[in-house]
Amino acid sequence: xxxxxxxxxxxxxxxxxxxxxxxxxxxxxxxxxxxxxxxxxxxxxxxxxxxxxxxxxxxxxxxxxxxxxxxxxxxxxxxxxxxxxxxxxxxxxxxxxxxxxxxxxxxxxxxxxxxxxxxxxxxxxxxxxxxxxxxxxxxxxxxxxxxxxxxxxxxxxxxxxxxxxxxxxxxxxxxxxxxxxxxxxxxxxxxxxxxxxxxxxxxxxxxxxxxxxxxxxxxxxxxxxxxxxxxxxxxxxxxxxxxx
Amino acid sequence: xxxxxxxxxxxxxxxxxxxxxxxxxxxxxxxxxxxxxxxxxxxxxxxxxxxxxxxxxxxxxxxxxxxxxxxxxxxxxxxxxxxxxxxxxxxxxxxxxxxxxxxxxxxxxxxxxxxxxxxxxxxxxxxxxxxxxxxxxxxxxxxxxxxxxxxxxxxxxxxxxxxxxxxxxxxxxxxxxxxxxxxxxxxxxxxxxxxxxxxxxxxxxxxxxxxxxxxxxxxxxxxxxxxxx
Numbered sequence: 106x107x108x109x110x111x112x113x114x115x116x117x118x119x120x121x122x123x124x125x126x127x128x129x130x131x132x133x134x135x136x137x138x139x140x141x142x143x144x145x146x147x148x149x150x151x152x153x154x155x156x157x158x159x160x161x162x163x164x165x166x167x168x169x170x171x172x173x174x175x176x177x178x179x180x181x182x183x184x185x186x187x188x189x190x191x192x193x194x195x196x197x198x199x200x201x202x203x204x205x206x207x208x209x210x211x212x213x214x215x216x217x218x219x220x221x222x223x224x225x226x227x228x229x230x231x232x233x234x235x236x237x238x239x240x241x242x243x244x245x246x247x248x249x250x251x252x253x254x255x256x257x258x259x260x261x262x263x264x265x266x267x268x269x270x271x272x273x274x275x276x277x278x279x280x281x282x283x284x285x286x287x288x289x290x291x292x293x294x295x296x297x298x299x300x301x302x303x304x305x306x307x308x309x310x311x312x313x314x315x316x317x318x319x320x321x322x323x324x325x326x327x328x329x330x331x332x333x334x335x336x337x338x339x340x341x342x343x344x345x346x347x348x349x
Numbered sequence: 350x351x352x353x354x355x356x357x358x359x360x361x362x363x364x365x366x367x368x369x370x371x372x373x374x375x376x377x378x379x380x381x382x383x384x385x386x387x388x389x390x391x392x393x394x395x396x397x398x399x400x401x402x403x404x405x406x407x408x409x410x411x412x413x414x415x416x417x418x419x420x421x422x423x424x425x426x427x428x429x430x431x432x433x434x435x436x437x438x439x440x441x442x443x444x445x446x447x448x449x450x451x452x453x454x455x456x457x458x459x460x461x462x463x464x465x466x467x468x469x470x471x472x473x474x475x476x477x478x479x480x481x482x483x484x485x486x487x488x489x490x491x492x493x494x495x496x497x498x499x500x501x502x503x504x505x506x507x508x509x510x511x512x513x514x515x516x517x518x519x520x521x522x523x524x525x526x527x528x529x530x531x532x533x534x535x536x537x538x539x540x541x542x543x544x545x546x547x548x549x550x551x552x553x554x555x556x557x558x559x560x561x562x563x564x565x566x567x568x569x570x571x572x573x574x575x576x577x578x
Contacts, residue, residue, distance in 0.1 A: 106460060218354035286574045289414065290524060290544050290567040294396040308524050308542040308567060311397065333524040333542075340574060342419040342548075343517040 109150035112141055116151060120160055120171055130170045131161065204242065207265050208235040208300070212254060219251050222315060222326040230254045234265055237300045244301045246331040252324060279324045281316025288312050288338055297330040308333050352382060353390035357399055360410055370400065370408040398568050411568075415473060419574040422515070424502040425481075429473045437472040441534075443495045445487065457549075458557065463487035467498050470534055477535050479546075479565040489513060489558050503559070513552050520548035522572065531564045543567060 106114075116137075119125050131137070134152065138145040152169055155161045162172045213219060213231045220227045232254035238246040250270060254260055256279050263273055274280050293301070293309040301309075309330050316325035356376075370376065377387040391408060394400045401409045413432045415425075429436040447461045464484040471479040483503055485493060490511045497506040507513040525545045532539040547562035 110460070213351065216351055216354060218351075218358035221358055284574075284576050286572075286576065288522065288572040288574075289398065289570075290522075290542075291398050292396055292567075294393055310522075338522045339520065340419055340572075341517055341519050342422050 108143060109147045109154070112137075112143060112147055113151040113154045115141065116155060117160060125171045128170060130168045133168065204239045205266050206237045206239070208237060208247075210234045210261070210265065212261065213251070219326065223251065223253050223323050225253050225255075225323075232257065232260045234270065236265065240335065243335065244332070245335045246329050247297045247300045248327055248329045250325060250327045252326075256324060274324060279318050279322075281325050282319050283317040283321070284314045285317075286312065286314040290333075291330075293330065301330070301332050303332060303334075310336065310338065312338075352380060352386060353393040353397075355380065356390055356394060357397075360394075360399060364410045366410050366413045368410045370410070372407065412474075414569060414571040415478070417570060417572050419520075419572060424504060425471060425479075426502060429471075429478075434473040435475065437475065438500060439470045439472070440495065440499045441468040441470055443467055443498065448484070458486075458560075465490070465493050467503065469498075473569065477566075478569045479563050480531055480534050481561065481563040483559055483561045485559045486557060489552070489556065507558065513558055515558065516551055516553040516555075518548045518550040520546065522546055524567075525564070527564065535564070535566060537566070544570070546570075 116125075116131070125131060132140070134145050134148045137148045141148070152161065152163070156163060160172055161169055163169045211233055213233050215227055216231065217227060219231050220229065223231065225231075230253075231251050234248075234250045234252075236248050236250070237244050238248055252260070252274070257274070257277055260273070265273075271280060289311045290308055291311045292306055293303065295305050297309065298305045298307070303309075310333060312329040312331055314325075314327055314329075315323055316327070318324045360370075364370070371379070373384060373387055373391070377384045380387065382390075391400065391402065395402050398411055398414075401411050403409065415428050415432055415434070417428055423431075426436045426438070444466050445463060446466050447463050448458060449460060464486055467481075467483040467485065469481045469483070470477055471481055485503065485507070487493075490507060490513065493506070493511075497503075497510060504515055507515070523545045524542050526540040527535065527537055527543045529539060531537075531543060532541065535543070537543070544565040544567050545562060546565055548560065549557055550559040550561070552558050
């Protein structure tokens with residue numbers, strides 16, 4: 106490994122282990138050169154490489170600092186080892202504050218589309234909850250969630266700005282445990298763009314899922330429009346049978 | 350909003366891809382809504398990629414997306430054929446290189462690792478859909494050659510010729526802007542947003558067999574999965 110790669114790796118480790126936090130200024134090239142006992146050009150090369158990879162940013166007169174954006178990305182994993190409990194759990198896990206704005210809520214009757222997704226009768230009421238989800242006070246996703254309201258007693262009165270929907274569902278023993286999910290990339294719709302403060306026509310993740318409880322009853326249908334610049338989707342595919 | 354879902358339900362259940370929807374006047378009448386209401390519902394469906402609007406001609410059900418099922422793990426060819434589309438793949442380059450790690454930060458391979466770099470262009474119904482860059486580790490598949498990957502699934506070659514069984518892969522989906530090469534091959538504008546689909550593929554012993562990064566047209570694919578908490 107060349108000398109500057111070594112320095113690059115060392116600095117990157119310091120970023121990853123939190124010694125340098127997002128937004129924090131790094132020591133000057135001169136000081137780092139002294140610290141690592143290398144030539145100043147070597148540190149410059151390492152900085153160049155880290156800049157190119159998007160870990161750090163340089164600003165004339167202000168110095169070099171750890172880039173924020175990369176570290177605010179929220180992972181919305183499909184299959185995490187400790188399970189998929191939706192956006193809230195993941196965000197907490199990453200130490201990012203999530204908050205909600207309820208756009209609208211209420212009972213929907215007679216929607217063929219929703220009763221089909223939830224596998225309930227056309228005459229059964231559906232509770233709709235439309236929210237904007239924020240991470241560190243920046244809008245990240247617009248979520249349209251539908252649950253069969255017959256499972257839940259006072260759902261219409263719940264304050265979902267402050268109460269997590271999943272905590273509420275869990276209190277009725279109806280926490281989704283198994284998910285059927287669908288992920289697409291779409292051009293955003295005008296309304297979502299407005300909520301998410303992005304340009305109309307820019308891409309969005311469209312993430313749709315059906316959640317089932319332990320008895321395999323469908324307890325939730327959600328359509329989520331998620332900003333591409335704030336999140337990334339990761340998942341693991343496993344094959345039990347051999348390929349082809 | 351609810352009207353668009355009802356139309357979507359209708360499309361899912363009674364229409365096939367490419368089929369024309371009834372004239373807007375008739376649709377508005379059958380859903381008992383104003384033309385404007387119907388139009389905004391159709392706009393929503395267009396943005397969601399469910400329908401295509403063609404000026405003065407009418408509205409059509411959008412072509413179906415190639416559906417990758419993360420629980421099944423099949424060859425791309427089978428996924429493309431799975432939605433009734435004609436499959437074609439063209440080998441663009443095949444070379445043996447040593448990776449310089451410039452772009453391989455996540456792949457945990459030491460600098461200088463030798464890989465076969467395979468670049469292919471994937472078509473569905475004769476329309477370019479994805480530019481695929483696959484890197485197969487030389488030590489896993491020593492002697493892999495152009496013939497092995499020309500018009501064949503890389504995975505079936507790995508299995509049949511090298512007896513490698515793929516066990517799992519870690520994958521990531523993000524959005525990037527198409528660069529010059531990507532826009533040229535996929536016949537889109539430069540800087541247009543495209544899907545970047547990348548992953549690391551492991552064999553049953555947990556060794557890295559391959560890593561890939563594919564650039565895919567945004568509206569051509571979808572991923573589905575079933576997961577347990």
